[in-house]
């Protein structure tokens with residue numbers, strides 16, 4: 696039986712972020728209202744990576760907040776409660792009790808309860824000649840756990856942030872723990888986006904025969920970091936079912952349980968795994984309990 700218990704209607708909110716946190720939060724509120732006006736039956740909205748701050752190693756600490764007592768946690772919780780909708784809250788810079796800064800994603804149920812907290816595990820440290828150099832580890836610390844959680848009434852989902860998608864283990868752990876989808880808030884760029892964004896999303900979907908959902912900021916060529924855009928949903932057969940362009944946009948999609956069953960019965964890799972030959976990565980995984 697499909698790990699997704701009933702159809703989940705979702706919206707991905709691809710928006711510009713600015714240096715002004717209050718106006719970023721106001722924009723999120725307006726877009727969530729717009730999504731629910733356009734589609735009142737919506738179950739879940741998803742936001743992009745770093746939706747309340749610039750995506751910049753020199754700025755993360757300046758914008759970092761405590762979780763769960765910071766402004767943005769409270770804001771998202773109230774928004775979820777007001778609209779009775781799940782929120783996969785992109786990511787924000789979090790100031791930990793250890794005084795380290797993390798790139799952290801918070802998810803809320805329809806009552807506004809915080810149901811998951813994922814700290815980006817794999818930091819985005821790359822150096823492509825004539826392409827892009829970025830080193831999150833200058834100011835960020837990496838999380839220590841995979842994240843799998845229950846969307847009450849629908850089943851389990853997994854979550855990673857952006858560069859985490861390059862490491863198939865997190866999605867495999869989530870799938871072994873009976874998840875029907877993997878959510879990745881992500882801000883790829885104009886160098887690696889065209890090369891790998893779609894391929895990675897489709898690969899993780901095919902590996903696990905689950906839905907894969909990516910939500911990016913809109914592209915802003917006047918900012919210091921040029922996000923790729925192209926928020927998308929991939930189905931369990933690896934097909935992109937909906938995709939945004941580069942500008943501000945909401946895209947909608949339905950995650951259908953019967954389609955997971957259909958794909959898994961046609962190509963039954965989900966039951967053909969040979970854990971007698973290789974280990975099940977989920978067995979000893981450290982999984983977040985918030």
Ligand SMILES: O=C(O)CCC(=O)C(=O)O
Nearest residue numbers: 819857858882883884887
């Ligand atoms: O993996 C990539 O190419 C981009 C990753 C990224 O932008 C991020 O982790 O924020």
